[in-house]
Amino acid sequence: MPMRGRVVTTLAAMRPGETGEIVAVESPDQAGCRRLFALGLVPGAVVALVQAFPSFVFTVGRTTVAVDAETARIIKVLLLSRPRSPRPGFRQTSSPRPRSRET
Amino acid sequence: MPHVAGPARPAAVRVAIVGCPNVGKSVLFGRLTGRYVSVSNYPGTTVEVARGLRRWGGRTFEVADTPGLYSLACLTEEERAARRLLMDEVPDWVVHVVDAKNLDRMLPLTFSLVEAGFRVMVVVNMLDEARAAGLEVDVDLLADRLGLPVVGASLVRGEGEAGVREVLAGGGARPPGPPLVPDYDRATEPVAAALEALLRGWYGLSPRSVALLCLQGDPEMIELVRREEGPRWPEIRRLIEEAGRGPRPVRYRIPLAAHALARSVAAAGVRRIAPPQPSAGQLLGDLLLRPLVGLPVLALVVYFGLYRFVGGFGAGTLVETLDRVLFLDLLNPWLDRTVDGLIRSEVWRDLLVHEYGILTLGLRYAVAIVLPVVGTFFVVFALLEDSGYLPRLALLVDRLLKPLGLSGRALIPLALGLGCGTMATLVTRTLETRRERVLATFLLALGIPCSAQLGVVMGVLAGRPLALAAWGAAVTVVFTAAGTLAARIVPGRAAPFFLEVPPLRPPRPVNIWRKTTARMVWYFREVLPVFLAASIAIWLGRLTGLFPVILSGLGRVCSWLGLPAEVSVVFLFGFLRRDYGAAGLYDLAPGLSTSALIVASVTLTLFVPCLAQTVLMVRERGLPAAVAILTAVFPTALAAGWFVSRVLAMAGAAGW
Incomplete structure (x- = not known):
């Protein structure tokens, strides 16, 4: 099974329970970008996805934010490892894929 | 600085309360003035500006509660209403209320307010919730780093109200040194300085702030500058357009510099003293996010x-x-x-x-x-x-x-x-x-x-x-x-959806x-x-x-x-x-x-x-x-x- 190294993907492609570091916000319009910044979604911030349906819900710092799929797709993240002790209620996939630890 | 609050001024001291939605602005307003505006656990419920007059410390204060403002570079009508109030009235004091749990994303607005030339004090609210989340906030250290008066508060319980009154009335310790503002990088500073030098109009904000807002592509501010600056407009427009070019354009670097500085201040001022304990309300709140x-x-x-x-x-x-x-x-x-x-x-x-x-x-x-x-x-x-x-x-x-x-x-x-x-x-x-x-x-x-x-x-x-x-x-x-x-x-185009989800709290009968x-x-x-x-x-x-x-x-x-x-x-x-x-x-x-x-x-x-x-x-x-x-x-x-x-x-x- 291939190891997933430094995987850069989008918030829309993350699974619940995963964490990632924001590397870029690629909004087509400046306004959308600024608003996401204001919510703390800036490059360098670490996000943890809580759920992906019906909206993407994640925590960033101590804020919980919900966005739609279109917005989730413009947020580029570097996947980090799964949190060691997920909060109860997370949907766990049956076989967690091995993944190298990033910092 | 566009204003000086002289001590001998006979008129009321004008105070504007600003901050993100849902941080306790309206509670502070109610505490300071004795009036009540609708306060709720939902982002964005104060749509009109509430005002109140009160005397304390031998002076009269005219306090305005503004709609939620995330950043001086505004997006919604209510944000514009808040900014317009600041620009039109140039208050003697701007009280920035921030959430102690989210200092890193609230402080960029503090910097913008300082850059704009306002006399700013910071109220770090919701210390009780921060404590419950296992966080300890060092208010004195924050005041030191920010170079501003900082008051810690749990306004819903009434804690911190007296501190705010004292600072506004001219008491409280004077913070050492000038207020902290971000240093922008080598690509940004010359453009900002060049644009700033071209501005002659009166905006109620400092030229520096107007220049930074224009470079960030704020449409309302750009329009205002276009009307005010007449002959200098072509040159200004050239600078603004330049700021939008390149793989990492200047308009993108400005907010990032502010956020980076905010993170470093927050990291110094906030310590984790206990692991976060998910409360019953948090678990229930997470459950309610699920369609089932x-x-x-x-x-x-x-x-x-x-x-x-x-x-x-x-x-x-x-x-x-x-x-x-x-x-x-x-x-x-x-x-x-x-x-x-x-x-x-x-x-x-x-x-x-x-x-x-x-x-x-x-x-x-x-x-x-x-x-x-x-x-x-x-x-x-x-x-x-x-x-x-x-x-x-x-x-x-x-x-x-x-x-x-x-x-x-x-x-x-x-x-x-x-x-x-x-x-x-x-x-x-x-x-x-x-x-x-x-x-x-x-x-x-x-x-x-x-x-x-x-x-x-x-x-x-x-x-x-x-x-x-x-x-x-x-x-x-x-x-x-x-x-x-x-x-x-x-x-x-379809409206993008993004929303801050506040913690679930038991409704308070009051x-x-x-x-x-x-x-x-x-x-x-x-x-x-x-x-x-x-x-x-x-x-x-x-x-x-x-x-x-x-x-x-x-x-x-x-x-x-x-x-x-x-x-x-x-x-x-x-x-x-x-x-x-x-x-x-x-x-x-x-x-x-x-x-x-x-x-x-x-x-x-x-x-x-x-x-x-x-x-x-x-x-x-x-x-x-x-x-x-x-x-x-x-x-x-x-x-x-x-x-x-x-x-x-x-x-x-x-x-x-």
Whole structure:
């Protein structure tokens, strides 16, 4: 099974329970970008996805934010490892894929 | 610096409270001034600026509570309202309220305010919640780093209020050194300096701040600069365009520099002293995010909150008691007798009492029929708001609202529209794009029944669940179809959805009480005058013979819909005031067949909004948009009513 190294993907492609570091916000319009910044979604911030349906819900710092799929797709993240002790209620996939630890 | 607050200044010290939504600005305002503005656990509920005057420390303070402001580079109308206040009034003090748990994303605004030249103090609020989350905030260290007066607070409990007063009155320790502002990188600084040097106009913000906002592509500020700077505009425009170029443009670096600095200050000032303990509220809050839990809870809320409490208790028990017992049995006969005894002229008597009198009809509708229904609705809405349930619902329904051209954020005005469409039209300001505001305003005017209508419809159709279901289905179909169509007609892009989800908190009875009463007072200030005006209009209409003419015209529309002629009175009243018309339907209900009641309820629900809402639509969306909306609503309502009457007739339910 291939190891997933430094995987850069989008918030829309993350699974619940995963964490990632924001590397870029690629909004087509400046306004959308600024608003996401204001919510703390800036490059360098670490996000943890809580759920992906019906909206993407994640925590960033101590804020919980919900966005739609279109917005989730413009947020580029570097996947980090799964949190060691997920909060109860997370949907766990049956076989967690091995993944190298990033910092 | 555009202002100096001289100590000998005789006028009041002007203080503006700013900050993100949901950080406690309105609580601080209430504590400082003794006045209460609606405070809720939902981002973006203060849409108009509240002001209060208070004396302490030997000086008079004029405090303004501004709408939520995330960043000086504004996006929503309410943010622009907050910035405009700062620019127009140039307050002596800007009090920036921040959430202790989220310092890293709140401090960039502090820097912007300092850059803009304001005298800033920072209130680090919600220390209690931060402690519960295992965080310790070092307020003195923050003051040191920021170079600003910083007060730690848990404003809901009253902690920190005295500290804020002391600083504003000129006490408190003076922070050492100049206030902290971000250093922008080598690519940014020369452009900012060049643009700053070109600015000559007066903006209420420092030239540095205006330059940074322009470089970030703020459309309102750029337009302002274009108008102010005349001959220097081409050069300024060149700099602004340059700032948008390249793989990492300057307009992108400016906010990033501010955020990076904020993170470093927050990292120094906030320590984790305990691991976060998920509270019961947090777990429940997470559960409500799931459709499988959230949607059944919504059904419960609608059933118990709207159907049982507003419909059953408010529109049933309370209206029955107030209307039958208080007005029809006691007050109205007494008023009729008293006025008849006092006034000779039949004409003037009819203005005050009898069938359409100001007192016997206008006042009775306002107090006995509308007040209990709206009041009970506001209680339910306040409970939902204060608990933090509404944002969770918003993210659940975002996908459902997308085909209507709306995002989940529009849920709040739409839900509030079930209480009062006028108030809800005002709250559409919290939506970001003009397209979304227009679409929401349209749907509020067409398919969202206000609580007076809702209550009366429920009351009228009570005990006939099939009829209620038919009404609900018809309104839902029209709402969805018209919304989908409008989303295709109104040009523009789909509104992106992003929303901060506040923690779930148990609603506080004090908040519920204050919020409900504040809304009721607002509502009554808007309602009662229009009610009385409507009574006078009807009196004039009868006196001049205009009223019967309109009624016979509307009577023809009614017979076309298969309704008895007396329903035309309801439509006429509904024109003047939607809930007024609904209340009229309540009076007529016993004499109408079920199918006629369904048709009348559907038509009246969809019919043009009340006078107050129309006025607000014109004010908020502009005359052309308001006219377009009304032009769409009127035929839609009649066509829907006609269609329902045909369907019922075909189903053999006419006269049912």
